[in-house]
Amino acid sequence: MRLSLFILGVFAAVICIEIPAEAQNGGWCAYYDEAFGGARICGFVTLQQCLADVRGVGGNCSPSPYYQPPYYQRYRGDYPY
Numbered sequence: 847m848r849l850s851l852f853i854l855g856v857f858a859a860v861i862c863i864e865i866p867a868e869a870q871n872g873g874w875c876a877y878y879d880e881a882f883g884g885a886r887i888c889g890f891v892t893l894q895q896c897l898a899d900v901r902g903v904g905g906n907c908s909p910s911p912y913y914q915p916p917y918y919q920r921y922r923g924d925y926p927y
Contacts, residue, residue: 873913879904888912 872889874896888910890896896907 873910874907875910876900876907877905 872891874890874893875886875888876890876896876899878885878887878900887899890899890907890910893907900907
């Protein structure tokens with residue numbers, strides 16, 4: 847019983863120690879119908895998400911001017927920085 851609780855505790859700790867996700871800026875903006883004042887919502891990750899949001903209410907999608915792709919450091923092999 848103690849062994850199974852220990853294993854369960856280790857498993858839970860490993861799950862909680864994972865690398866945290868970074869905030870993600872969306873790559874697409876939805877521009878809603880400009881005839882009625884309009885609005886712009888940026889933050890859609892994919893074009894399909896944006897198109898699904900404007901479908902039926904009027905509007906279009908375009909790439910976000912605020913999007914910055916994530917930066918990943920390259921590992922050179924001899925040192926990690």
